[in-house]
Amino acid sequence: MKSIDRVEYASSVKCRIGLILGPALALILLYAVKMDPANPLVARTAAVAVLMAVWWITEAIPIAATALLPVVLFPLAGIMKGKIVAPIYFNHVIFLFIGGFIVALAMQKWELHRRIALRIILLIGAGQRRIMLGFMAATAFLSMWISNTATTMMMVPIALAIIVKLEESYGCERVGRFSMGLLIGIAYAASIGGTATLIGTPPNPLFVQVLSISFPQAPDITFASWFLFGLPFAVLFLAVSWWLLSLLFAPRREKFDVDETVFRAELSRLGKMPYEEIAVLVAFILMALLWMFRNDIPLGSFIIPGWIRLLPVPDFIDDGTIAIMVALLLFLIPSRSRPGRLMDWKSVRELPWGIVLLFGGGFALASGFKESGLSLWLGGQLTGLEGMPAPLMISLICFMMTFLTELTSNTATTEMILPILGSLAVAIRLNPLLLMIPATLSASCAFMLPVATPPNAIIFGTNRVSMSGLAKTGVVFNLAGILLVTLSVFLVGALVFNISLHEFPAWANTGG
Numbered sequence: 001m002k003s004i005d006r007v008e009y010a011s012s013v014k015c016r017i018g019l020i021l022g023p024a025l026a027l028i029l030l031y032a033v034k035m036d037p038a039n040p041l042v043a044r045t046a047a048v049a050v051l052m053a054v055w056w057i058t059e060a061i062p063i064a065a066t067a068l069l070p071v072v073l074f075p076l077a078g079i080m081k082g083k084i085v086a087p088i089y090f091n092h093v094i095f096l097f098i099g100g101f102i103v104a105l106a107m108q109k110w111e112l113h114r115r116i117a118l119r120i121i122l123l124i125g126a127g128q129r130r131i132m133l134g135f136m137a138a139t140a141f142l143s144m145w146i147s148n149t150a151t152t153m154m155m156v157p158i159a160l161a162i163i164v165k166l167e168e169s170y171g172c173e174r175v176g177r178f179s180m181g182l183l184i185g186i187a188y189a190a191s192i193g194g195t196a197t198l199i200g201t202p203p204n205p206l207f208v209q210v211l212s213i214s215f216p217q218a219p220d221i222t223f224a225s226w227f228l229f230g231l232p233f234a235v236l237f238l239a240v241s242w243w244l245l246s247l248l249f250a251p252r253r254e255k256f257d258v259d260e261t262v263f264r265a266e267l268s269r270l271g272k273m274p275y276e277e278i279a280v281l282v283a284f285i286l287m288a289l290l291w292m293f294r295n296d297i298p299l300g301s302f303i304i305p306g307w308i309r310l311l312p313v314p315d316f317i318d319d320g321t322i323a324i325m326v327a328l329l330l331f332l333i334p335s336r337s338r339p340g341r342l343m344d345w346k347s348v349r350e351l352p353w354g355i356v357l358l359f360g361g362g363f364a365l366a367s368g369f370k371e372s373g374l375s376l377w378l379g380g381q382l383t384g385l386e387g388m389p390a391p392l393m394i395s396l397i398c399f400m401m402t403f404l405t406e407l408t409s410n411t412a413t414t415e416m417i418l419p420i421l422g423s424l425a426v427a428i429r430l431n432p433l434l435l436m437i438p439a440t441l442s443a444s445c446a447f448m449l450p451v452a453t454p455p456n457a458i459i460f461g462t463n464r465v466s467m468s469g470l471a472k473t474g475v476v477f478n479l480a481g482i483l484l485v486t487l488s489v490f491l492v493g494a495l496v497f498n499i500s501l502h503e504f505p506a507w508a509n510t511g512g
Contacts, residue, residue, distance in 0.1 A: 015060050042372055048077065053412075053416050070368060092320035093320065095323060097356065098324070105343070107145070107284065124137060130258075131182070132242060142154075162182075181250055186459065197230060204230075206359055206440075207437070210419060224297070228496045241480075245473075283326050286326060296309075362416075375423040395486050442482065445477075445481035445485065449471065
């Protein structure tokens, strides 16, 4: 049996096990375990959550299909009305994701993303370590706005062209280690870059909505506030990653020149920047600026007023409104080189609608946790952790999320864990952001296995990255991620989100 056949067989066995195990565990929880006799909704919601968790982990049915279970099971179990569950699947965070993704698809359609990447690489220059830094910086920047899968798919062919040129000049054996490091750097940078913005990776917008569901009085996490926190983390992690990869895969004693002609040839092929690229770039910059300066930005005693002050009802505008507004502009602006507009609906079909449903399933599950009382029940069971030092607890959460998402969907895992962490925070009288933000970041920091993230799978598919090489490097980066996430939450997060170790926020009393 070929290795691919073994993988398919193993996957098939996992699905069959999940199909049986999920309902079995749900029934045991429902009928054999007395969770809260005074409130049967707690056990019913927990049973739905366990069923969804098992089916998500084993992919017994498509992940997006599992996300639809609350639409059926919550009304049947008497947890929530169907007409209340259904609207949860579409909200302002979903529109933020859709609008941002449409702009990203426009960048891909007109190859603006390729031009940006090549410019960044040429700006940083040649030389082993510089080329690695250039690729990682370009990948991370694009991954802030475009899916990490699409970014990696674009960057890998450019990297392979460089690798082939080097192999022709210096031989495969001498170049082999550098080529593996370059490809690993691209994959890791794609995951790291996505943490900087709310639209960069699915766990980020998921966190925002789960927080608002669990704690309705919590302060808004806007695009700007997350960016102020996420960008320093991403830049620091990217710098540490480049330094580690340089030590491991590009030692100074092993020098060879990297020819820039490949990059210049690619840029030359794109030609002069056409009207369509310029228009998409302007739309992209406009969207970013509108997000950043929507609300007031305090700078000490001086405040930069937000532009929403100019509107009759400022509070009616959110980041999702801005994303859809800019996306709609792309459907209105005509193209000069092709019939039609800058964007058409055919291009939008590439939007990952499965992820949209997955978001909705997570939001519905979080609402079920709150409405049924399961969140309060979980909080009561977790009060024993109250004496644990906050830094240790955060590090353990980061460790759990990082290594759990090596084998499971980071989005699905985040959906399951965040409501529980919210309950834990209330139970031990700790700011929920101290637990939920590290879990969100760590969900994007799985670097060991090809199945952990699409970027890892893509570089592994080039046959130039060994499983052992990826795993050994990934362990180091997983541990580095745990440390950096913990430090970032305490040093940067505390300032941006006004988090105190010694004060339980008033808004947290309304949730959990």
